[in-house]
Amino acid sequence: MAGVQETKIHVLSSGAEIQQAVCDRVVQIAASCIKERGMFSVGLSGGSLTKYLSNGLRDRTDIDWPRWYVFFCDERFVPFADKESTYSVYKRDLFNHVFLLPEKTITINPCLATVEEAASDYTDKIRRVYPKDAVPSFDLLLLGMGDDGHTCSLFPSHPLLKEKEKIVASLSDSPKPPPSRITLTLPVLNNARNVFFVAAGEGKAKAVKDSLEPEGEPTLPAGMVKPTGGELHWYLDTGAAKGLSKK
């Protein structure tokens, strides 16, 4: 496919090495984007990524935080006070410790009546930053992957995998609790300038293999993420990379 660049796979020997490698590259991309266009837009995911990014970015002195726009690749539709809120984890472990501007931290509105409304509201918030783009092109999206191959809140065999129009969708049947979530859709993921997957542990080895070396077309959500003109990097530990023939 024109424009699809080669996937770059990085196999590290520990979580600490993954954290260092990912955060070093995040900082490099941020600095390059800020130099080029005066801003850096990044989408964050929940789960173990919250620890890698919070621990790996919080104390760095080479980050121009006020130039960052932070979005969420997905978010649980729960109050920010709920421990399940991805925003609340980042706020406690990272945002409270750095000079990120609140007005450039683009969160969902968990006080809306329904998750559908929250998805629509989040769409509007993204479009205020990207008013000219039918599909926004984020500078970097940081994704995790579940053992089942889900990413963001896009789950195997879920109808949302077929969503081609919306840039943000909602679901109330997430197999991974909590059930109500919003998520960026595949058109947005595949329009990013850079996409990183971060996956560690043997439990992910089969999903990594099925995503990166599928027999035929990929059927797992993580395997469907192939940015058309952007760079795709997978950061794995040896356990998660165990099933790969090419490393």
Ligand SMILES: O=C(O)[C@H](O)[C@@H](O)[C@H](O)[C@H](O)COP(=O)(O)O
């Ligand atoms: O909010 C979420 O639940 C995440 O965005 C989700 O997509 C996560 O990235 C994967 O479930 C992997 O989570 P782990 O890295 O913790 O396994």
